[in-house]
Amino acid sequence: MKVEFKLNGKEVSVDAPPMKRLLDVLRDELTNTGTKEGCGEGECGACSVMMNQELVNSCLVPVAQCAGADILTVEGLGTQEDLHPIQQAFLECGGAQCGICTPGMLMASLELLNKNPNPNETQIREGLAGNLCRCTGYMKIFDSVKKASEVLK
Amino acid sequence: MDRMTLPPEKPTSPIGKAIPRKEGPRKLTGQAKYIDDLDFEGLYGITVRSTVARGKIKDIQFGQGIPWDEFTIVTAKDIPGKNYVALILQDQPFLADGVVNHPEEPILLLAHPNKYVLERARQAVTIEYEKLTPVFDLEESLKGATKIWGDDNIFKSYLLEKGNIESIWSQAELIIEDEYHTGAQEQLYIESNGMVAVANAKDGVTIWGSMQCPYYVHKALLPLFGMSEDKIRIIQTETGGGFGGKEEYPSIIAGHAALLAWKSGKAVKIVYDRAEDMVATTKRHPSRTRHKTAVMKDGRILGMEIQFIIDGGAYATLSSVVLSRGTIHAAGPYHIPNVRIDAKAVATNSPPHGAFRGFGAPQSIFALERHLDQIALKLNMTPEDLRKKNFIKDGQKTATGQTIHEGVSMEALLDRALKHTDYHAKRKQFTLDNSQKKIKKGIGFASFMHGSGFTGSGEKYLASKVGIQVTGNGRVEVLAASTEIGQGTNTVFSQIAADALNVSSDFVEIFQPDTKHVPNSGPTVASRTTMVVGKLVQSAAIGVRQTLQTKGYLKESYSEEELRQACIKYVKDNGDLKIIVEYQQPPGIDWNDDTYQGDAYGSYAWAIYVAEVSVDTTTWETKVDHFLALQEVGRVIHPVLAAGQIEGGVAQGIGYAIYEKVRWHEGRMINGTMTNYIMPTSSDLPTIEVLFEEVPYEHGPRGAKGLGELPMDGPAPAILNAVAMATGQQIKSIPLLPEDLMRASL
Numbered sequence: 001m002k003v004e005f006k007l008n009g010k011e012v013s014v015d016a017p018p019m020k021r022l023l024d025v026l027r028d029e030l031t032n033t034g035t036k037e038g039c040g041e042g043e044c045g046a047c048s049v050m051m052n053q054e055l056v057n058s059c060l061v062p063v064a065q066c067a068g069a070d071i072l073t074v075e076g077l078g079t080q081e082d083l084h085p086i087q088q089a090f091l092e093c094g095g096a097q098c099g100i101c102t103p104g105m106l107m108a109s110l111e112l113l114n115k116n117p118n119p120n121e122t123q124i125r126e127g128l129a130g131n132l133c134r135c136t137g138y139m140k141i142f143d144s145v146k147k148a149s150e151v152l153k
Numbered sequence: 154m155d156r157m158t159l160p161p162e163k164p165t166s167p168i169g170k171a172i173p174r175k176e177g178p179r180k181l182t183g184q185a186k187y188i189d190d191l192d193f194e195g196l197y198g199i200t201v202r203s204t205v206a207r208g209k210i211k212d213i214q215f216g217q218g219i220p221w222d223e224f225t226i227v228t229a230k231d232i233p234g235k236n237y238v239a240l241i242l243q244d245q246p247f248l249a250d251g252v253v254n255h256p257e258e259p260i261l262l263l264a265h266p267n268k269y270v271l272e273r274a275r276q277a278v279t280i281e282y283e284k285l286t287p288v289f290d291l292e293e294s295l296k297g298a299t300k301i302w303g304d305d306n307i308f309k310s311y312l313l314e315k316g317n318i319e320s321i322w323s324q325a326e327l328i329i330e331d332e333y334h335t336g337a338q339e340q341l342y343i344e345s346n347g348m349v350a351v352a353n354a355k356d357g358v359t360i361w362g363s364m365q366c367p368y369y370v371h372k373a374l375l376p377l378f379g380m381s382e383d384k385i386r387i388i389q390t391e392t393g394g395g396f397g398g399k400e401e402y403p404s405i406i407a408g409h410a411a412l413l414a415w416k417s418g419k420a421v422k423i424v425y426d427r428a429e430d431m432v433a434t435t436k437r438h439p440s441r442t443r444h445k446t447a448v449m450k451d452g453r454i455l456g457m458e459i460q461f462i463i464d465g466g467a468y469a470t471l472s473s474v475v476l477s478r479g480t481i482h483a484a485g486p487y488h489i490p491n492v493r494i495d496a497k498a499v500a501t502n503s504p505p506h507g508a509f510r511g512f513g514a515p516q517s518i519f520a521l522e523r524h525l526d527q528i529a530l531k532l533n534m535t536p537e538d539l540r541k542k543n544f545i546k547d548g549q550k551t552a553t554g555q556t557i558h559e560g561v562s563m564e565a566l567l568d569r570a571l572k573h574t575d576y577h578a579k580r581k582q583f584t585l586d587n588s589q590k591k592i593k594k595g596i597g598f599a600s601f602m603h604g605s606g607f608t609g610s611g612e613k614y615l616a617s618k619v620g621i622q623v624t625g626n627g628r629v630e631v632l633a634a635s636t637e638i639g640q641g642t643n644t645v646f647s648q649i650a651a652d653a654l655n656v657s658s659d660f661v662e663i664f665q666p667d668t669k670h671v672p673n674s675g676p677t678v679a680s681r682t683t684m685v686v687g688k689l690v691q692s693a694a695i696g697v698r699q700t701l702q703t704k705g706y707l708k709e710s711y712s713e714e715e716l717r718q719a720c721i722k723y724v725k726d727n728g729d730l731k732i733i734v735e736y737q738q739p740p741g742i743d744w745n746d747d748t749y750q751g752d753a754y755g756s757y758a759w760a761i762y763v764a765e766v767s768v769d770t771t772t773w774e775t776k777v778d779h780f781l782a783l784q785e786v787g788r789v790i791h792p793v794l795a796a797g798q799i800e801g802g803v804a805q806g807i808g809y810a811i812y813e814k815v816r817w818h819e820g821r822m823i824n825g826t827m828t829n830y831i832m833p834t835s836s837d838l839p840t841i842e843v844l845f846e847e848v849p850y851e852h853g854p855r856g857a858k859g860l861g862e863l864p865m866d867g868p869a870p871a872i873l874n875a876v877a878m879a880t881g882q883q884i885k886s887i888p889l890l891p892e893d894l895m896r897a898s899l
Contacts, residue, residue, distance in 0.1 A: 033190035034183015036393070038343045039427040043827035046343055074183035087181040091173050094793040097801065098639025099180030100187065100344040100393030129836040132827065134341050134394050135639045137804030138835040140797050 005069045007032070008076025018064035022056075023047045025063045026073060034074040034103050038132065045131030048104035049073045055111040055130075074103035077110070086110055086148040095144030097135035105131045109145050118149055159653060159695060167648040167658040168855050171793040175643035175663060176391070185391040188347040188363045188424065195349075195420030196225060197268035198413045201261035201278045202433060203253040206289070206502040206820040207301065208282035210251055213261065216277035224274060225417040227262040232412065234379030238404055238470075239372050244302070245468035245505065247377060247408045253282070254301065255467035255504050256821035257433040259405070264413040264421050287502035289820050291441055291464040294499040301467075302500035308465050309473035309498045311480050313749050315552050316491035321456040325447030329528050333444070333520035334886040335869070337464075337815040338437035338808070339822075340509050341832050344393020346403060346434060347424035350410035357384030358411045364403040365395045366676035367634045371668050373404035374411060389666040395638040396805070397508030400678055401471055402434045431825035435507025436815060438463040438475055438498075442483070442520035447491075452534050452542035456491030459483050461517050465498040466505035472498035475506075477608050478679075479513025481753045482866075484552035485521045486563050486602040488545040492552045503820040508678060510802060511865035514603060515809065519887060522599040522870030527883055536874065537567060537576075540600050554750045560848050561759045561785045563600060570598065570761035570783040573844065579765065580878070587879065591770050594778070595879025598763040599870040604754030605859030606681040609744035612755070616736055618672035619689035621650060621697050622664075623730040627717035629654065629697060630662045632731070633674040635686045637663070640861055641794035642682055648790055649687045649854045653694035656713045672733055680859025683790060684756065687854040689734050696732035739852040756850045756858045760784035762803070762867030765839070766875040773891035773898065775811050775876055777839045782867070785846040787858030795860060796843045802864025803841045808833050810869035814888045 001018045004011065007030060014029045026032045026049070035058055038046030042057040049058045050072035078084035083091065086109050096102040105128065112119060112127035119127060124145050125138075133141060162168055179185040213228075215221050229236050229250035236250055237243040249260045263274050287301070288294045294306045302308070322328060348362035357380055364370055367387040374385045387407070392399065406423055413421040425433070440463045447455040461483050465472030480496040529539040544563040550556050571577065576596055583594040606612050620632035631650055637643045647661040654660065664671055674686045701707040706719040723730050744751035765779040782799050789795045812831045816824045824830050849856020869887050877883050882897045 027190075031192070032183070033186070036187070036344070037189070038345075039827040041427070041826060041828060044343060074181075078182060080178040080182050080184060083178065083181060087178075090181055091177045092171075094171070094174070094797045096174065096177060096180050097641075097797060098342070098344065098392065098394040099176075099185055100342075102180055103183050106181070125835045129834045132343065132832060132834060134343055134396070134805070134832065135801045136797055137800035137802075137841055138838060139800045139841050140793070141835070 001064060003063050003067050005066045005071055007071045008073060014063065016063050019062045021059050022061040022063050022066055023058040026058060032073055032075050036100050036103055038101065045108060046101050046104045048107040048131060050107055050111065055108055074106055077106060085151040089148035089151060090144040093144040093147050094140035095136065101131060101133045105133060105141060109148065112145065113149055113152060117152065162652065162855065163655065166652045168652045168790055169792065171791060172644065172648065172658050174641065175647055176637060187344055187391045187393055188349060188361060191349060191361060191390065193349055193420050193422060195422065196264040196266055196413065196417055197271055198262055198264040198410055198421045198423040199271040199275050200259045200409060201263065201275050203249065203256055203258040203260055205253060205282045205284055206256050206287035208253055208284040210249065210253065210260065210280060211283050212281040214279040216279060219274050219277045223265060225264040225413055227412045227416050231416055232377065233415065235376040237376065239376050240401055240470060241473060242469040245470060247405060255502050256819065257504055259409065262409050262413050264417055287820060289501055289503065291439065291462055291499055291501065294501050295462060301502060306500045307497050308469045308500060309476050311476065311496040311749055313480055313494040313552060314492065315554060316456065318456045318458050318491045318493040321447045321491050325455055326450045327448050327531065328445065329448065329531055330445045331524055331527060331885060333442045333523055335440045335516045335519055336888055337439045337506065338509060338813050339431055339815060339830055340396040340398030342394030342396060342398055345425045345427055345430040346399065346406055348403065348406045348410040349420060349422045350407065350414040351420045352411045352414040353418060357386065359386045360407045360411060361388045361390050362403060362407055363392045363399060364389050365399045365636050365638055365678060367666050367668050368673045369401060369676055370404045370407045374408060377408050387668045389636050392636060392638045396510045397512065397678065398435060400508035400676060402507065427827060428825050431830065432822045433504060435505060437509035438465060438472065438506040438513065438516065440516035442517060444520060444524040446524065446528060448528055448532065450532060452532055452539045454487065454489050454543050457484055457489050459494045461494060461496040463498050463513065463516065464501050464506060466501060466503045468505045470505040471508055475508065475513040479517040481553055481604065481608060482514035483517035483521060485518060486545050486600055486759060487543040488549040489552065494552065501820065503817065510805065511862045512679065515865045515869065518601050518866045519869045522601065523873055523885060526874045526877060537571060540567060553753045555752045559757065563759060566759060566761045566783060566785065566846065567600060570763050570781055574763045574781050576763060583879065593768045593770060593879040594766065595875040596763065596765045597871050597874025597878055598761055599867040599874065600761050601866045602757040602759045603680065603863040603866055605756050605758060606685045606754060607679050608753055609751065610746060612685055612736055613738045615675045617675040617686060617689060618733055618735045619674045619686060619693050620672050620731055620733040621693040623697060623720040623724055625721065625724040627721040628660060628662050629720065630664045631690055632664045632671040633686060633690065634666050634668065634671050635674045635682045636666050636677045638677060640798060641791060642677065644794060645683050645687060645790050646690050649690045650694040652855065653691045654698055654716065656716055660713060680861045680863065683857050684853040684859045685736065687857060688852065689736060691854040692734040693732045696734060697730065700730060700732065755852060756787065758784055758786045758858050758860050758863045760863055760867055762871045764868065764871040764875045766872060766879055768876060768879045768894065773895035775889065775894065777807055777872060779839050780841045782841060782864060783844040784863060785848055786860040787850040787853050788847050788856030789845050790855065790857050795845065798861055799843045799864045800841045803868050804833050804838055806865050806868025807838060807872065810872040810887050811889050814890060
């Protein structure tokens, strides 16, 4: 099945089985491997992307659902030379360790800050509760989101 | 080349500063390439595993409806060399040959160009077994009535003795005995295991993958293929967490991918999905510890008899060394005149348990720190007074007879931690309030130490090597097999090298761990990377500087640009400059492998962890409200990374204590999904406050010790001690789930 959608601001067209996971389409067909698979059952949030400005687990989204959608992945945030303020905050505050939950965590942070530019710690905790991190104990991620919210204000 | 030749630290030194994580930008932009991100042409592999815990393989049937001629199929018969995973013993096969000893044991490998057909093919393989009697329980294994491994089911025993334990029972005013249990725990790195292999007779075997220890994989593949060392090449790709879980098991996956690549002549990728990773790979060893303690009414401990048993699963793997660390840490940071520790690792028919942060110490420390709180209660003393009576002090000897001279006062650490948490006032207030309330609060702590580096003569035998090479473009590169797995190896090594060279850390590059290009700096385990390998990085960097200076390329004092030009000119004139240094045991370390006495570790990190909890007596849920981790770890090289290690370890420790339960059925984990095995989320954890004290260790780089495993040791006993304060329930087993606490309380 041919599906057209917008990925990180660019129109893309893929030919894939309709039930193929958006995660796999991003990684295989579109070679955007920044989005990671952690569990494949919507539990860990490593594969989180923005779909029409809403956070989704891309392992739970069949690509057929994406026709005409606007998808944002970590590749659309910033570059190594020009990091997005959230990425920069994660770099400065130690919000990324092994890096595998990071792309999803960045997308969840983005959604949180889009909806609530000035979250308190409880709101940050709730906003990120769908994204598991085994390295940091989350403390440095909270610091990163707080820092990003200050910069983005 | 030691610290004698290192000038005092300059204000510009990156040591102690929170420089950005070296590989941070590529991780933050999705550009870091983990194994499953690598683009490759070839086949995908999958593993057919045992469905029974113990049995003889009678027949293997390939079912209808699968085009089997399209598949590469590998069994034990296809192995070109020896069918054992070289590690410590040679009892574990890469592929079961005739018998299986645990559920999920690899029997057969399949590869196909289309990854989506593999699962159906795996399901279509039917294996018939003649079942043998399995053993699932540690106690049953210990009895030895059913023999499943060797003569007696025992992988390893240690008997550690200090003083004369038998002489003190009659002198004791009180003898206190109890038994403690800890469960298995899944490492749950978010990147599951994976490997890519290319293998043929001409070029040998090349492996790319997620791993902690490239040279362990290298060692394991040598006998598997019967090739010379230079024919096996192992490359670590970006690794999404390890925590010990990628210490030994990656050797098996690498071997499997290589066997499929060997037979098919094509590159083969094996990436486990989460379920396979959880049920088939290693977990923390379950344990049972018995304590019998002789005490005086004033709190002095005269002697401790400890029996420490861990469940190793079906093969020996690393159980002997996990047992060793657990045994040595079993008597804690206390001066006990008479000690006997009888320790055993036993076999059961479950997948082998393996390395996990702490490596045996969290198990034995949980038992000890719970036991001490119980002793305090029986003596009508406070937990802090009991510990203060018995803390080890400089000049006194540990259970292995090691004289401590670290200049660290556990008593001062304890006072600071209790003051910082307002412990005494809270204890009083909680006691007052609890009788009136349904939600009961408690505060508790644990005192402990954790040895840095390999145990005993381990570092001497490892004889780790690190290189630093000067590149033609005027940079220096660190050559080490120590891997970046999230903990900060790249950043810390660049800080240490930059400090020794008196430049900024940007000047230093870290070479990708690749056995073809980097020397064997040992495994990335045992809280050894910063302290032991970092010291070698420092020495090699000093060697580079001195070489450039003695050969006239560099003045005594120089700018970063002058060093850059000196490097460029040196390489132009002479070709490569590569300095390789090898570990030399610091003076004064003496260890006897036969008696298990002596200096178990070059240095220890020391800690007091304090947990505050609420227990809801309606739901029996325990929540940790606040956590303080205070530790002495020598010089802190990078404050943000160091705190990040502690916070992450504490989070895993909280999971170990009250959330993470591996449920077993006939030797198999039956809750092998992230939905059913509960690790802490951002909503579950308290604020984790981290405080450091820094007493420099003279043989660590700029005084650093190891800290990676330490934070795993303290949370479980601190939390359960707090639960005991809150509820009066003396829980002796973890994980403590609400139903366990309810059962104990009703």
